[in-house]
Amino acid sequence: MQSSNPETALKDKPLVIGDMRLNSRLLVGTGKYASMDEMKSALEISGTDCVTVAVRRVELDPKRGENILDHIDRDRYQILPNTAGCFDAKTAVRTARLARELIGTNLVKLEVLGDERTLLPDPIGTLEAARELVSDGFCVLVYTSDDPRLAVHLEQAGVAAVMPAGSPIGSGQGILNPNALRILMELVSVPVIVDAGVGTASDVAVAMELGAEGVLLNTGIAAAREPLRMAAAMRDGCTAGRQAFLAGRIPRKLYATASSPVEGVIEASNA
Amino acid sequence: MKIRLNGQERLLEQIDSVADLIRSLELAPEQVAVELNNQLIARSQHAAVQLTEGDEVEIVTMVGGG
Numbered sequence: 001m002q003s004s005n006p007e008t009a010l011k012d013k014p015l016v017i018g019d020m021r022l023n024s025r026l027l028v029g030t031g032k033y034a035s036m037d038e039m040k041s042a043l044e045i046s047g048t049d050c051v052t053v054a055v056r057r058v059e060l061d062p063k064r065g066e067n068i069l070d071h072i073d074r075d076r077y078q079i080l081p082n083t084a085g086c087f088d089a090k091t092a093v094r095t096a097r098l099a100r101e102l103i104g105t106n107l108v109k110l111e112v113l114g115d116e117r118t119l120l121p122d123p124i125g126t127l128e129a130a131r132e133l134v135s136d137g138f139c140v141l142v143y144t145s146d147d148p149r150l151a152v153h154l155e156q157a158g159v160a161a162v163m164p165a166g167s168p169i170g171s172g173q174g175i176l177n178p179n180a181l182r183i184l185m186e187l188v189s190v191p192v193i194v195d196a197g198v199g200t201a202s203d204v205a206v207a208m209e210l211g212a213e214g215v216l217l218n219t220g221i222a223a224a225r226e227p228l229r230m231a232a233a234m235r236d237g238c239t240a241g242r243q244a245f246l247a248g249r250i251p252r253k254l255y256a257t258a259s260s261p262v263e264g265v266i267e268a269s270n271a
Numbered sequence: 272m273k274i275r276l277n278g279q280e281r282l283l284e285q286i287d288s289v290a291d292l293i294r295s296l297e298l299a300p301e302q303v304a305v306e307l308n309n310q311l312i313a314r315s316q317h318a319a320v321q322l323t324e325g326d327e328v329e330i331v332t333m334v335g336g337g
Contacts, residue, residue: 054334055332056331056333057330060276062296068333084337101311101313101314102303102332
């Protein structure tokens with residue numbers, strides 16, 4: 001039941017995944033920014049509480065650039081390491097273990113991809129790696145397709161969150177199959193975070209209006225013409241969509257319904 | 272001694288342990304994780320684990336990503 005107090009009427013609960021409590025439902029990637037400064041500003045403006053990073057071989061040249069870990073305030077942000085770039089379960093599991101050792105987190109965004117051109121998740125490898133990582137004590141947020149039955153299998157494997165793609169990674173095509181996402185969200189009880197394919201603020205809003213618990217995006221902000229402005233837009237899109245979902249939209253109707261009273265209209269003049 | 276470091280052949284001199292290797296590369300130990308022959312080496316073991324001829328070493332860190 002809604003409160004008539006404007007402050008409490010707009011309150012939302014945090015998104016809880018494992019030990020992580022997120023007040024912002026936007027999770028933001030740290031890739032593709034023009035500079036560390038731009039990344040830091042974009043993260044700040046986006047209002048995110050959780051940022052993703054990738055695990056890669058160190059540059060062996062001592063004149064290597066700055067390390068991203070020097071630019072992420074760990075008191076401010078939860079760091080969610082990903083297994084991006086892994087094309088088999090074994091490599092993804094190794095990558096997750098390296099990440100855990102590196103920053104002492106049991107959180108992992110599991111990605112097992114099928115091929116480099118589509119970057120579509122490989123369902124078999126993803127499920128296999130999810131089982132292995134859950135049994136090794138990881139809090140697994142799993143990137144997957146929008147296939148509802150696969151999401152059920154992943155939930156049964158013990159993942160903490162299911163993260164279906166709205167559309168292919170970095171494609172900016174938005175939410176291609178809202179119906180599949182709706183069914184998926186009905187079938188699983190762990191949080192569902194729409195991950196990948198988000199091109200603009202309305203895509204985030206659509207995902208949140210569908211009932212997603214959060215949205216994870218990177219390219220949509222980092223590759224926008226003005227990343228900082230887009231970070232603000234994504235933040236607002238997320239809040240707008242979430243509030244609209246909680247508020248409950250009106251049903252779609254074929255015919256008009258007047259919003260002004262139909263009684264008391266002055267008589268039409270024949271003159 | 273010759274090892275493979277991040278997929279490249281590398282000749283090491285006066286380096287015995289994983290910790291020595293990290294130091295010689297001027298890496299911050301808290302910003303890397305190490306695998307030796309596909310086995311994760313905990314940071315607490317870097318000083319104790321010795322490298323030998325033909326070892327395959329992976330040293331990784333975090334980078335920007337989605």
